[in-house]
Amino acid sequence: MATIDLNKAPTPNPFGNLNPCAACTVRDLSICQVLDKKDLQRLAEIATNLTIAPREPILDEGEDAAFLFNVTSGTVKLYKLLPDGRRQITGFLYGGDFLGIAMNASYAYSAEAVTEVTLCRFPRKKFEHLLTVLPTLEQRLLSAASNELVQAQDQMVLLGRKTAKEKIVSFLLSLSQRRADRDETPSPVDLPMSRADIADYLGLTTETVSRTFSVLKRTGNIRLLDGGLVELPDFDTLREIADGY
Amino acid sequence: MATIDLNKAPTPNPFGNLNPCAACTVRDLSICQVLDKKDLQRLAEIATNLTIAPREPILDEGEDAAFLFNVTSGTVKLYKLLPDGRRQITGFLYGGDFLGIAMNASYAYSAEAVTEVTLCRFPRKKFEHLLTVLPTLEQRLLSAASNELVQAQDQMVLLGRKTAKEKIVSFLLSLSQRRADRDETPSPVDLPMSRADIADYLGLTTETVSRTFSVLKRTGNIRLLDGGLVELPDFDTLREIADGY
DNA sequence: CGAATGATTGACGAATATCAAGCTGCGTGG
DNA sequence: CCACGCAGCTTGATATTCGTCAATCATTCG
Numbered sequence: 001m002a003t004i005d006l007n008k009a010p011t012p013n014p015f016g017n018l019n020p021c022a023a024c025t026v027r028d029l030s031i032c033q034v035l036d037k038k039d040l041q042r043l044a045e046i047a048t049n050l051t052i053a054p055r056e057p058i059l060d061e062g063e064d065a066a067f068l069f070n071v072t073s074g075t076v077k078l079y080k081l082l083p084d085g086r087r088q089i090t091g092f093l094y095g096g097d098f099l100g101i102a103m104n105a106s107y108a109y110s111a112e113a114v115t116e117v118t119l120c121r122f123p124r125k126k127f128e129h130l131l132t133v134l135p136t137l138e139q140r141l142l143s144a145a146s147n148e149l150v151q152a153q154d155q156m157v158l159l160g161r162k163t164a165k166e167k168i169v170s171f172l173l174s175l176s177q178r179r180a181d182r183d184e185t186p187s188p189v190d191l192p193m194s195r196a197d198i199a200d201y202l203g204l205t206t207e208t209v210s211r212t213f214s215v216l217k218r219t220g221n222i223r224l225l226d227g228g229l230v231e232l233p234d235f236d237t238l239r240e241i242a243d244g245y
Numbered sequence: 246m247a248t249i250d251l252n253k254a255p256t257p258n259p260f261g262n263l264n265p266c267a268a269c270t271v272r273d274l275s276i277c278q279v280l281d282k283k284d285l286q287r288l289a290e291i292a293t294n295l296t297i298a299p300r301e302p303i304l305d306e307g308e309d310a311a312f313l314f315n316v317t318s319g320t321v322k323l324y325k326l327l328p329d330g331r332r333q334i335t336g337f338l339y340g341g342d343f344l345g346i347a348m349n350a351s352y353a354y355s356a357e358a359v360t361e362v363t364l365c366r367f368p369r370k371k372f373e374h375l376l377t378v379l380p381t382l383e384q385r386l387l388s389a390a391s392n393e394l395v396q397a398q399d400q401m402v403l404l405g406r407k408t409a410k411e412k413i414v415s416f417l418l419s420l421s422q423r424r425a426d427r428d429e430t431p432s433p434v435d436l437p438m439s440r441a442d443i444a445d446y447l448g449l450t451t452e453t454v455s456r457t458f459s460v461l462k463r464t465g466n467i468r469l470l471d472g473g474l475v476e477l478p479d480f481d482t483l484r485e486i487a488d489g490y
Numbered sequence: 491c492g493a494a495t496g497a498t499t500g501a502c503g504a505a506t507a508t509c510a511a512g513c514t515g516c517g518t519g520g
Numbered sequence: 521c522c523a524c525g526c527a528g529c530t531t532g533a534t535a536t537t538c539g540t541c542a543a544t545c546a547t548t549c550g
Contacts, residue, residue, distance in 0.1 A: 078398075080398060080399075080401075080402050082402065082406060082407075082488060082489050083488050083489060083490050084489050084490070086406045086489065087406070088401055088402040088405045088406045090398045090401050090402075101390070101391055101394060102391055102394035102395050102397075102398060103391065103395070104391070104392075104395070108394075108395045108398055109398060131384075132380070132384075135377070135380065135383075138380075138383060138384070138387065139376075139377075139383070141387060142383065142386060142387045142390060145346070145387060145390035145391060145394060146346055146347055146348065146349070146390060147349075148394055149346060149347035149353075149390060149393055149394060149397065150347050150348070150349070150353045152347075152394065152397035152398070152401070153323075153325060153335045153347060153353055153354060153397070154325075155401055156325075156333055156335050156397070156400055156401065156404060157325050157327065157333040157335075159401060159404035159405045159448065160333045160404045160445075160447070160448030161327060161331045161332070161333045161448060162327075163505080163506095164505080164506070194527095194528070194529090195528070195529065195530095196528080200405075202405070203404065203405030203406060204506080204507090205506075205507060205508080206528085206529075206530095207506090207507075207508080207509095207529095207530080207531085208505090208506060208507075209529095210529060210530050210531080211506095211530080211531075213529095213530090214530070214531080243327055243328050244327050244328060244329050244331065245328050245329070408537080408538095409537080409538070439496070439497090440496075440497060440498090441496080449538080449539090450538075450539055450540080451496085451497080451498095452497095452498080452499085452538090452539075452540080452541095453537090453538060453539075454497095455497060455498050455499080456498080456499075456538095458497095458498090459498070459499080
């Protein structure tokens with residue numbers, strides 16, 4: 001399309017780009033955590049703040065990987081498509097997550113905003129240069145990659161060997177764990193994504209996801225609240241379900 | 246067990262440990278590729294060569310991650326177990342592959358020798374120290390992690406969204422691609438692992454793997470040769486099957 | 491030669507996908 | 521303010537793929 005995509009337009013930031021990172025609310029969760037004030041300033045100099053509306057694309061698989069991102073708020077989904085349209089969501093990103101570790105010259109997956117999303121965008125070349133100068137940043141990135149790999153392996157177990165019920169409960173527990181990691185209450189958890197998204201993340205169909213939620217609700221293992229919130233009343237039982245005891 | 250595990254005993258190396266890496270046949274494939282002679286020597290100083298017999302464990306999930314490894318020959322399988330014994334193989338490693346990127350304080354998966362395997366073993370602490378001194382090595386490791394993540398995402402698509410036939414053909418093509426990457430003939434490919442291992446890698450059962458091989462054989466898409474070799478006569482057709490056109 | 495292990499094939503069943511029909515909630519516009 | 525319409529969610533009936541259970545075959549190794 002010929003028009004400028006307003007969703008991707010940089011928003012002027014209230015700090016005049018002097019050091020927007022200083023005010024970043026998710027800095028302690030992100031890769032920036034390891035940088036001191038001076039280095040943060042250097043990162044800020046190559047960063048642009050963006051806001052993306054729900055359902056808007058952030059990047060496309062195969063596209064030249066010109067930018068890397070930090071998610072500062074909202075929920076992002078990463079996915080890959082098969083030629084006939086089958087979709088696998090490979091992950092959801094939230095505030096503090098880094099987007100762009102798994103790429104070569106081009107992006108290995110597509111990314112789309114689930115909710116309204118704010119991002120910190122870095123030109124790849126400049127970011128990579130910064131990596132060579134800031135060894136702590138590179139170490140942090142390696143550690144992030146290592147964590148992502150561990151997560152990816154758990155997801156392979158889920159996709160290859162778990163039943164629908166185990167998949168759903170594992171998913172809910174992982175969302176709960178993420179909350180706990182950020183010192184939030186582990187229940188209720190928020191589900192900003194659709195049933196279809198959950199299905200494509202867990203290797204199921206929307207119908208099976210819906211049915212499984214119904215069963216879990218009926219057996220008292222979860223409670224569905226308003227606003228897409230899910231209450232988890234008994235973690236011990238849920239953990240047993242998730243791991244198939 | 247109380248006896249010493251002979252399989253894990255270091256073997257004296259013919260170079261008197263002066264610089265065994267200099268003679269390494271897979272160096273150009275491994276993370277060591279980026280090191281010059283001097284740095285290679287430093288790596289060699291902390292390395293121990295090991296030989297592991299088929300079916301012997303190399304490391305166990307949850308175990309304290311005291312060592313990292315380079316596979317120098319043979320085939321290794323990485324896997325995770327569910328409490329009831331269901332198994333997901335998360336990857337196969339071959340000569341040149343690095344074992345131990347995805348770990349924190351403890352190993353995130355178990356590893357077992359499929360064939361006879363030779364390894365280069367590094368004490369983790371010493372290796373991590375070396376990383377801080379050899380930035381090229383750290384960069385190489387980050388790039389290896391990035392590649393592994395891309396692969397992991399492909400595997401998620403396979404596990405979550407592909408049919409049995411698509412899974413098997415994708416697997417064969419990935420083995421073929423690996424050969425091509427190493428300037429070997431893309432066909433035939435070798436299958437050192439059992440049907441059960443293939444099943445646990447692809448999220449199937451041995452029976453389904455066997456039946457699917459039979460179908461592919463009957464339709465002329467593959468030919469099973471002696472010694473676990475599989476000939477791939479028509480890559481274009483196979484690629485279409487793998488991606489579900 | 492026989493036992494053991496792995497691979498193949500067959501018959502059957504179960505979990506989940508597919509197809510189809512309502513239901514719910516929410517935004518929009520009359 | 522309410523009714524309409526749409527999109528997403530739920531539920532039901534049926535189909536299909538793949539798993540389970542079981543028997544046979546092949547290969548290797550004492």
